[in-house]
Amino acid sequence: MPYVRLAIKAARSNSNWDPECSVRDVGGDLSGAIETIGIEVKRGMFPFANACGQTLGYNVYVNRAYLADVRRTNFTANEIHIASHLGIGLIQLRDRTCIERISSPFYHPIENLNLRLLEAMALGRCQLCASFFQIGSGDKRFSKLTREDMRRAISAEKYVMFWNREVAERKRKLGLRVPKDGRTYERRFICPDCVESVWSKFALYEESGQQK
Numbered sequence: 680m681p682y683v684r685l686a687i688k689a690a691r692s693n694s695n696w697d698p699e700c701s702v703r704d705v706g707g708d709l710s711g712a713i714e715t716i717g718i719e720v721k722r723g724m725f726p727f728a729n730a731c732g733q734t735l736g737y738n739v740y741v742n743r744a745y746l747a748d749v750r751r752t753n754f755t756a757n758e759i760h761i762a763s764h765l766g767i768g769l770i771q772l773r774d775r776t777c778i779e780r781i782s783s784p785f786y787h788p789i790e791n792l793n794l795r796l797l798e799a800m801a802l803g804r805c806q807l808c809a810s811f812f813q814i815g816s817g818d819k820r821f822s823k824l825t826r827e828d829m830r831r832a833i834s835a836e837k838y839v840m841f842w843n844r845e846v847a848e849r850k851r852k853l854g855l856r857v858p859k860d861g862r863t864y865e866r867r868f869i870c871p872d873c874v875e876s877v878w879s880k881f882a883l884y885e886e887s888g889q890q891k
């Protein structure tokens with residue numbers, strides 16, 4: 680599973696103390712639903728209860744929270760009891776392998792925080808089909824998107840980002856979100872499949888109409 684690979688990667692690198700994240704498809708044929716998995720990776724020398732508490736805090740961002748720790752032997756019965764009581768998963772890292780000792784329960788994270796985390800990983804949710812797709816690469820988070828340019832999206836095989844200005848205006852009036860620079864940050868995305876399968880058909884329809 681991808682989160683296990685990420686746990687190994689983190690354990691080998693110098694970023695051991697940073698949480699790692701991954702996603703996996705859980706929607707089957709009828710949905711684009713995914714699960715977000717957060718992993719706190721330790722090297723076996725950090726106080727266990729503190730690490731558990733830190734891991735549990737990720738459940739405002741992710742659907743499943745794991746603590747991965749370097750261990751020659753399995754977690755102790757007491758540690759497993761603590762993790763189970765708190766509601767986090769445990770992964771043992773040993774000889775470049777990962778062993779899932781306890782599965783994490785499923786959490787419903789705060790949607791705002793979850794979507795912002797996914798966006799930081801260059802993943803966006805399509806407003807039409809609700810699937811998640813890659814919106815950028817590397818340091819360029821939005822590089823695969825056009826800004827409200829549907830024709831360019833179709834011709835250059837880009838995806839679309841647009842702004843929901845009416846929602847932004849309502850939030851501004853209510854004082855819920857008042858950007859200091861006056862810009863609109865209510866951004867939404869359309870995925871490549873919907874550009875190709877739905878929106879490009881509208882463009883063809885419009886072009887054929889113009890020819891008449």
Ligand SMILES: [Zn+2]
Binds near residue numbers: 805874
């Ligand atoms: Zn879509």
